[in-house]
Amino acid sequence: MLFLAHIVLCVWAYRDSIRRGKSTEFAIIILLAMLFFPIIGLIVYLIIRND
Numbered sequence: 658m659l660f661l662a663h664i665v666l667c668v669w670a671y672r673d674s675i676r677r678g679k680s681t682e683f684a685i686i687i688l689l690a691m692l693f694f695p696i697i698g699l700i701v702y703l704i705i706r707n708d
Contacts, residue, residue: 663695666691666695666699667688667691667692668688670687670688670691670698670699670702671684671685671687671688673706674687674702674706677706687702690702
């Protein structure tokens, strides 16, 4: 169940960054960061997404 939530958060971050007009490369970097560093990646993305 936790694994599924992790995957859903990764996909959400990827789609959100694309929807906000970021480049595809940026969205892939966010996706990989969230896959390998789930908590830190989410915190960093939530901070930088408001820019």
